Amino acid sequence: MRPTLPKIGLLKGLGVTLKTMMSPSTTSQYPHVKPDLPPRTRGVIALMEENCTVCMLCARECPDWCIYIDSHKDTIPPKKEGGRARTRNQLDRFAIDFALCMYCGICVEVCPFDALFWSPEFEYSTYSIRELTHEKEQLRVWMDTVPAPPQLEVGAEIPPEISDGLEAARKAAEAEAQRLLAASQPAAGGDGAPAGGKAAAGTAADDDIHVEAQVDQETFDKLVAEGKSERVARAKAKAAYVRKEKARIRRERAGSESPPAGGDQGERAGG
């Protein structure tokens, strides 16, 4: 057998290793640099206790039986005189044994009341297997690490988890402003406070204008004429309708706001 002589492939191999050496490594220095995890990472399961109704669906669906739930029934006295007393489930214990959990996420999927969430937090290993059973206090702590869900696509509606929070924050800020206003101008006169309140309410109401979506025929025709598919055209026409309608309502309100400022006074003067 004749020895085969070395060929150009040897040099190619050397080129590959040299090029790899020159290119930056993709290693991330984990304990020093935290990983940039996507919001849907299955790190740990968090519990929003207030939302839990002890329906037990999660515990029953869990393939590993790693969710422990204890509860009792509270009796709520009747609201009206002579009414019937109601019962309500009260959660005593909610624990997830992460030593058994296989992170399938079925409990999160199955929860009908949005009480269970995935959190990307993953650094909870311990030296004792007992500490891997997280009680509801710990699960509540994880709740604070649950990120807001991302927009499904660019320009999508704000998900309710965020808009609800924004709404609550806005209402709280409004109430605070009202309170401050009321506190600062109690003696300034009767007409200052309601006017300020109304202005705040006016800007606030701007956000929650609700418009029933309809197809804007004009836009629809135009888009179809442009060669868009009927489905796309209908969607865009609906969006255009909603935009137009909202703008109209806003204009109306603004219009009724400034004359009414006078009108109000007129009324008051008249009264």
Added chain:
Amino acid sequence: MTIAVLAQSLLALDNVWLALGLKLGLIVVFFLTAPLAVGYMEHKVMAHMQDRLGPMEAGLGPIKHGVGQLVADGVKFIQKEDIIPTAADKWVFSWAPAVSLVPVLVILVVVPFGPGVWAENLDAGIFFALAVSSVGVLGILMAAWSSANKYSLMGGIRAAAQLIAYELPLVLAAAAVVLQAGTLSLVGIVEAQNEFRLLGAIPVPYAVPHVIGFGMFYVAALAELSRPPFDMPIADSEIIFGHMTEYSGLRYAFFMLSEYAGMVVLSALATVLFLGGWYPWPGVPLPDGALGALLGFGVTMGKIIALTFVMVWLRATFPRLREDQLQRMSWLILIPLALLNIVVVAVAKVML
């Protein structure tokens, strides 16, 4: 009084014993630090070639990036239990690491690192270096035989076959250089190389006319060191770790040290024989005195580091050869080529 005399003779280095002690001390320091530097380079270069970062934590003071990794490894090796198997031949077993380590240290005595920077200028320098380097094989055979382990024995037999096969091209390639330079002294070879002009006009190091010899020397050096792709004697996927299978702790560390020191020493020999030693380029003079010595040392070290880098590069690139491929490569390619090389060099030397 005595201190003044001592200082005087230290500066002039006219006291034989003082000079000897100082030189040997420096050689031991070099012997213990250079392999660490090469080992660190291997860690890092191989890691980056494999798209990793390599050691990043252990550091020396504020310098991180794993600079202190090998120091930490050394401390770990010292702490580990030194196990000698019951069936082992205890004396041979415990002396084997020393037998493979000391020859490498001894070669350093004759290697010139700069103008005047050498411990001893032997007239038969290259002969001495190559003769001593083959003693290291004995250490490997001792370790293999005394371990009372079949994998060790297989590794030892492979090592013996390989080292015999590659001793020849190594020596023959060096012989061609000796023929060209007309001297066996390593210092003489460096000086002759400095005077050398290709075709009587172009100043080039011997690597250019001896390009085949240089390649052969380098390949044979890799095989002598059992470095990948010629690491069949310690092929860990086949025979665990060859002759080092039964070793642990400091003795194992000595084997590793002799491998890395061997890389430095054979690279130094290749530098002297083929790359012009301490001269940056033949015909380019260095300044006289201490500055020249320092510069020359830097140039030599640069060349050594470059050669060891290529060793690491080859390790990271090529898979291990098969045992029969290894033997065929030596006996059917390298040795005939080396003999032909000598003939060509001899003819060229006489004709030109």
